[in-house]
Amino acid sequence: MAFTISCRELGHEGCNWHAVSNTEDRLVDFVAVHSRDHHGIRDFTQEMIATVKNRLGNVPETTAGEEEPVMKEYRCPKCSWRYLAQTDDLIVDAVALHARDAHEIKEFSREMGQKVKSHLTEWTPVTKTACGCHCSS
Numbered sequence: 001m002a003f004t005i006s007c008r009e010l011g012h013e014g015c016n017w018h019a020v021s022n023t024e025d026r027l028v029d030f031v032a033v034h035s036r037d038h039h040g041i042r043d044f045t046q047e048m049i050a051t052v053k054n055r056l057g058n059v060p061e062t063t064a065g066e067e068e069p070v071m072k073e074y075r076c077p078k079c080s081w082r083y084l085a086q087t088d089d090l091i092v093d094a095v096a097l098h099a100r101d102a103h104e105i106k107e108f109s110r111e112m113g114q115k116v117k118s119h120l121t122e123w124t125p126v127t128k129t130a131c132g133c134h135c136s137s
């Protein structure tokens, strides 16, 4: 089984966005990124995570894999800040804002944008592997 959720179910009438993922945690990440980029929700709270988990639906796994968007990640070299997005440009915009707010870099040059793009890594979610042995410690 795979998990699915539409933004409308989370209260955003008129938004056609939906996501499908094979893992619940990854789906929550997709929703968090979408909420931030499209609805300006900066803090994705524990309650919101709980709401997503309550409302998600199940779809057969076979149709899910193709729909998973590839996400990219940027980690700030100066602090623990990181940013996930589906396009390089979204990340560069966010890094420019972060650089200004957190590191007082007022002029975010084109070269800095290029540098950010060259430091992006493809984001892979932490996958939980079940313990195969029957240890009873």
Ligand SMILES: [Zn+2]
Pocket: 007, 008, 012, 015, 016, 017, 034, 038, 039
């Ligand atoms: Zn939405």
Ligand SMILES: [Zn+2]
Pocket: 076, 077, 078, 079, 080, 081, 098, 102, 103
């Ligand atoms: Zn930083």
